[in-house]
Amino acid sequence: METDDLDWKTKLPPRKNLAQNDFPKDVAAMANAGGGVIIYGVEEVQKAATRRTDAGELGEIHERALRSAAYTAISPPVMGLKIYRLGDEGHRAVIVEIPASTEGPHLIYRQDLFGAPKRNDADTVWMREREIEVAYRARFEERRRGDEALAGLYDEAAAGRGDDRAWLIAVARPRFPHIGAPIARHAIGDLFNRISTAAPTWSTNQVTHPISKCDFFAPRPGLRRWVAPDRGTRDNRETWASVHHDGSATLVTTAGGHSRREGNFEPHQIESSAIELGVVDFLALAWSTAEKYGLDEYDVRMGLVWSGKEPLRVWTVDSVGDLTDQYSTPLWRYTPVDATLNLQTTLEDFQSDVYEFAVTCVNQTGLRGLRWTRSPDKSFD
Known part of the structure; x- marks a missing residue:
């Protein structure tokens, strides 16, 4: 089952316009919730994994694009992603591990709008004003320490x-x-x-x-x-x-x-x-x-x-x-x-x-x- 720190995905996000799709939001949501894992190459029904599927090819350029999106499309950037390739052609899977962060809240910008996504059990929700305020206080306190x-x-x-x-x-x-x-x-x-x-x-x-x-x-x-x-x-x-x-x-x-x-x-x-x-x-x-x-x-x-x-x-x-x-x-x-x-x-x-x-x-x-x-x-x- 999907949880706060686990998210199933069927296919890797395409490399083109990566910063504009859901990948930055998914990464920011995990970082804002204490870190977690996104696994590409798994089909799910009602948030439960049902079977393996092929996530697609992850080449070096594609991997660099994933890391770049986490850095440039999220503010402050999420660094230290760990990316693993598993399986052979036809049964390829990719695991993206998002570390815990002391720099929250991590924001996503869409033109003139911005928001702070966060994992809530198996769902991604937007943090409310009070939650954002608490996250900023935690960041400043952690920085002081x-x-x-x-x-x-x-x-x-x-x-x-x-x-x-x-x-x-x-x-x-x-x-x-x-x-x-x-x-x-x-x-x-x-x-x-x-x-x-x-x-x-x-x-x-x-x-x-x-x-x-x-x-x-x-x-x-x-x-x-x-x-x-x-x-x-x-x-x-x-x-x-x-x-x-x-x-x-x-x-x-x-x-x-x-x-x-x-x-x-x-x-x-x-x-x-x-x-x-x-x-x-x-x-x-x-x-x-x-x-x-x-x-x-x-x-x-x-x-x-x-x-x-x-x-x-x-x-x-x-x-x-x-x-x-x-x-x-x-x-x-x-x-x-x-x-x-x-x-x-x-x-x-x-x-x-x-x-x-x-x-x-x-x-x-x-x-x-x-x-x-x-x-x-x-x-x-």
Whole structure:
């Protein structure tokens, strides 16, 4: 029988004008009711499944159109759809899993009109004004709690850092934390291997990646987390990473005072590569953690902490290959950069988000372009 979280459909919606048919309404209705599943390829009578039928072919372009409709035809977008193909030709079925959402109410627009659909047992109804008001209140309250949790995670990671030299602090927290069994200790090494796959996809390996300083093959237990400690190399760099049992991830790494041929940078002097590759490695860690736990939407925050008597200065390479800080803006305080990202995606599809987040983080220092991070067209600035 159809229920609040289960809907039978005979055929896949056609790809043409997908945003104008019932698919966005069905997805929004499920999201507004706490998530659910739409199954294509089932005939029903009186809301009860009677027999299998062929749902039709779902190619890659059609699947992308489904995801696009959920993103563009619904406000706010419904992200993180999981789509599964089942059966052979003549008996094909498609399952679309809609996640629970904290961004309700999700609205559907038809020209100048809009409404918020919602599942009510086996039917789709329109939310009344009072229901919409309650949904908005729930969204704002959930956002407040999420912001507080992210700030708490960031403050915890930053505690005790910044007195000796500048540190890069980055944290990621899932919008819907994992509540099942945590990652086993022996699986942390597998997660590290995925990071090693992701980071080179988005950046160059011509300079040292902070994550390479972590020992993911000898993780230590922490407070509801696994901690990959710094390996203690003698190059004046230090990095610690952690994967939390709820799906959160943190990376703390030295940004100032790195060693170079002519001697060490001062504690307040930062190479631009430390910021760029810090962002890349952090998002690779978050992406790998999300993949391992099967999570999608994450709130992320990245910042630089420094409490010394000199302003932060960021050094980059000029047109002739010399290090210089003349293009950067001295900063007495670096404002943490926040974003909400969908991590349930491919390495290639996530590349634009990685690049844009890195640009935002570097722009605050006065620098315009990226040198070490791969742009979406796979060229380098």
